[in-house]
Amino acid sequence: MIERRADSLEKRLLVLAPIGRDAALIEALLGPDVVCANCPDLDRLSQELERGAAAMLLTEEVLVQDQT
Numbered sequence: 001m002i003e004r005r006a007d008s009l010e011k012r013l014l015v016l017a018p019i020g021r022d023a024a025l026i027e028a029l030l031g032p033d034v035v036c037a038n039c040p041d042l043d044r045l046s047q048e049l050e051r052g053a054a055a056m057l058l059t060e061e062v063l064v065q066d067q068t
Contacts, residue, residue, distance in 0.1 A: 013053060014039055014049065015036050017059040
């Protein structure tokens with residue numbers, strides 16, 4: 001059976017967790033029912049947003065990175 005695009009987008013989660021193993025742990029915890037697209041930086045997150053997703057998860061370190 002071919003999965004329709006809408007169905008696949010409903011299961012797609014963008015994860016921006018660039019430090020440590022957070023992205024891998026998030027993916028493991030959510031299991032096979034959620035398709036995680038791990039984004040190493042904001043540029044990649046922006047590209048993946050263009051493709052579409054049901055939600056995105058940003059870890060705290062992304063929000064408090066050096067802003068100088």
